[in-house]
Amino acid sequence: xxxxxxxxxxxxxxxxxxxxxxxxxxxxxxxxxxxxxxxxxxxxxxxxxxxxxxxxxxxxxxxxxxxxxxxxxxxxxxxxxxxxxxxxxxxxxxxxxxxxxxxxxxxxxxxxxxxxxxxxxxxxxxxxxxxxxxxxxxxxxxxxxxxxxxxxxxxxxxxxxxxxxxxxxxxxxxxxxxxxxxxxxxxxxxxxxxxxxxxxxxxxxxxxxxxxxxxxxxxxxxxxxxxxxxxxxxxxxxxxxxxxxxxxxxxxxxxxxxxxxxxxxxxxxxxxxxxxxxxxxxxxxxxxxxxxxxxxxxxxxxxxxxxxxxxxxxxxxxxxxxxxxxxxxxxxxxxxxxxxxxx
Amino acid sequence: xxxxxxxxxxxxxxxxxxxxxxxxxxxxxxxxxxxxxxxxxxxxxxxxxxxxxxxxxxxxxxxxxxxxxxxxxxxxxxxxxxxxxxxxxxxxxxxxxxxxxxxxxxxxxxxxxxxxxxxxxxxxxxxxxxxxxxxxxxxxxxxxxxxxxxxxxxxxxxxxxxxxxxxxxxxxxxxxxxxxxxxxxxxxxxxxxxxxxxxxxxxxxxxxxxxxxxxxxxxxx
Numbered sequence: 001x002x003x004x005x006x007x008x009x010x011x012x013x014x015x016x017x018x019x020x021x022x023x024x025x026x027x028x029x030x031x032x033x034x035x036x037x038x039x040x041x042x043x044x045x046x047x048x049x050x051x052x053x054x055x056x057x058x059x060x061x062x063x064x065x066x067x068x069x070x071x072x073x074x075x076x077x078x079x080x081x082x083x084x085x086x087x088x089x090x091x092x093x094x095x096x097x098x099x100x101x102x103x104x105x106x107x108x109x110x111x112x113x114x115x116x117x118x119x120x121x122x123x124x125x126x127x128x129x130x131x132x133x134x135x136x137x138x139x140x141x142x143x144x145x146x147x148x149x150x151x152x153x154x155x156x157x158x159x160x161x162x163x164x165x166x167x168x169x170x171x172x173x174x175x176x177x178x179x180x181x182x183x184x185x186x187x188x189x190x191x192x193x194x195x196x197x198x199x200x201x202x203x204x205x206x207x208x209x210x211x212x213x214x215x216x217x218x219x220x221x222x223x224x225x226x227x228x229x230x231x232x233x234x235x236x237x238x239x240x241x242x243x244x245x246x247x248x249x250x251x252x253x254x255x256x257x258x259x260x261x262x263x264x265x266x267x268x269x270x271x272x273x274x275x276x277x278x279x280x281x282x283x284x285x286x287x288x289x290x291x292x293x294x295x296x297x298x299x300x301x302x303x304x305x306x307x308x309x310x311x312x313x314x315x316x317x318x319x320x321x322x323x324x325x326x327x328x329x330x331x332x333x334x335x336x337x338x339x340x341x342x343x
Numbered sequence: 344x345x346x347x348x349x350x351x352x353x354x355x356x357x358x359x360x361x362x363x364x365x366x367x368x369x370x371x372x373x374x375x376x377x378x379x380x381x382x383x384x385x386x387x388x389x390x391x392x393x394x395x396x397x398x399x400x401x402x403x404x405x406x407x408x409x410x411x412x413x414x415x416x417x418x419x420x421x422x423x424x425x426x427x428x429x430x431x432x433x434x435x436x437x438x439x440x441x442x443x444x445x446x447x448x449x450x451x452x453x454x455x456x457x458x459x460x461x462x463x464x465x466x467x468x469x470x471x472x473x474x475x476x477x478x479x480x481x482x483x484x485x486x487x488x489x490x491x492x493x494x495x496x497x498x499x500x501x502x503x504x505x506x507x508x509x510x511x512x513x514x515x516x517x518x519x520x521x522x523x524x525x526x527x528x529x530x531x532x533x534x535x536x537x538x539x540x541x542x543x544x545x546x547x548x549x550x551x552x553x554x555x556x557x558x559x560x561x562x563x564x
Contacts, residue, residue: 184560232514239511246507250498260497263557267490268512270553274546275515 013315021160029148030114040093049083057106068096073132094126164316165209172202177269180262192258233276351436381459390464390528409488410505413496430562441485449481
């Protein structure tokens with residue numbers, strides 16, 4: 001039992017992670033407004049919230065719109081539901097900027113924000129005459145919950161499933177890389193077994209990462225597959241290691257198989273490292289942190305995400321290592337049986 | 344060492360010219376693929392299509408030219424080389440020879456492409472940087488595919504394995520080349536594009552170093 005503490009830790013972490021992944025609620029946010037383009041003059045719009053409490057907090061509800069740094073006050077017309085409210089305002093014919101942000105504030109949800117929500121047509125550039133004085137009545141803390149992200153919504157939970165797969169894959173393939181180096185410097189069957197087993201297990205995680213990523217991409221970006229450096233890297237990784245398995249299958253002599261496979265493995269891993277770690281930094285893409293996209297580590301990876309994400313990564317890495325460990329033991333036995341029969 | 348490498352390169356070239364049919368076969372492959380593209384597209388106006396088509400042709404020419412570079416050796420000759428040449432020298436000679444071959448084939452494909460499909464996307468200041476791209480790209484392909492074909496030659500599954508192993512690995516090179524060429528045709532200033540070229544050079548050097556380190560392990564047999 002004492003040497004298996006990490007397996008217990010793995011189970012605990014995964015139970016905790018999976019529970020938290022699906023149990024924690026999402027913080028409130030603004031999904032959209034009924035119109036996206038407005039004209040100067042009186043406008044009446046409906047704001048659609050997510051997990052908000054407009055009806056309960058009718059008393060403290062305030063909505064402001066902002067152009068550049070000047071605010072315009074709005075009048076509430078009707079609170080339709082907890083997540084729907086209509087409001088009206090007069091757009092002056094002179095605005096500092098045609099793109100308009102919306103703020104919404106109440107006692108329970110705190111301050112919600114939707115950037116570039118509206119675009120105002122037919123205005124002239126200029127300062128607003130009567131700048132609305134913003135008196136925020138409340139600054140409620142929303143408590144423990146996943147941050148609301150426009151367009152991602154509930155799918156942010158996938159962060160706990162998708163990203164750990166790639167971390168795990170990388171760690172396990174690193175085991176394979178190191179084992180291959182050790183095989184070349186000291187050709188023992190054990191190192192070859194380790195290299196082969198870890199590639200097999202790593203590929204499983206690569207497929208899981210591709211599947212979870214593909215589903216997420218369909219939701220957030222609108223297509224199962226998009227052109228993005230990370231996706232290229234993921235696909236190339238998978239293809240290279242399938243190639244590794246094909247290469248092994250084509251060589252019958254045991255030692256030659258191990259040696260050639262080790263050479264290919266080292267070569268592939270170094271190129272992969274360049275592809276995944278260095279090239280994406282110089283190109284634009286859709287993944288967070290790239291090409292003007294906000295990274296998850298700025299304000300998005302808040303304390304509640306962190307509290308689940310880091311245990312998730314550790315838990316999945318331990319699980320991956322566990323699977324690898326079991327397979328390795330199985331392969332050792334198989335290898336032993338094979339040689340015993342031959343002798 | 345340089346003498347021996349030079350000798351090996353000369354030997355390799357002599358072998359190639361003695362069996363002229365392989366060299367001519369590959370050149371013919373490149374030319375007929377270009378002609379096939381000409382039949383399909385006639386003239387191409389868009390730079391992106393022009394460039395990607397050319398690079399696909401160069402890539403597949405590289406696969407067929409270099410894929411067989413370890414296959415045609417006779418057993419006796421291999422034994423002889425094994426006892427007389429260090430593996431590092433051997434792979435260096437192979438890579439340098441393949442670089443020359445690829446430069447030849449790359450520019451042949453480029454010339455034929457310009458001849459048949461026209462050079463509509465080109466302006467006068469784009470020729471030199473583009474040719475620089477073809478030079479570095481051919482060198483990169485040659486150095487990468489030499490080791491891969493050496494690995495594939497160890498397997499019993501034949502020439503097709505070079506493509507299975509090589510295509511995924513060659514993708515980083517292709518992405519860099521693609522970005523470089525696209526920038527040229529979009530008239531991006533050359534200095535801003537130099538980064539891609541530098542990366543290409545560094546990647547090629549890295550591949551060369553790896554080949555030099557790893558090839559001795561393939562050599563033992």
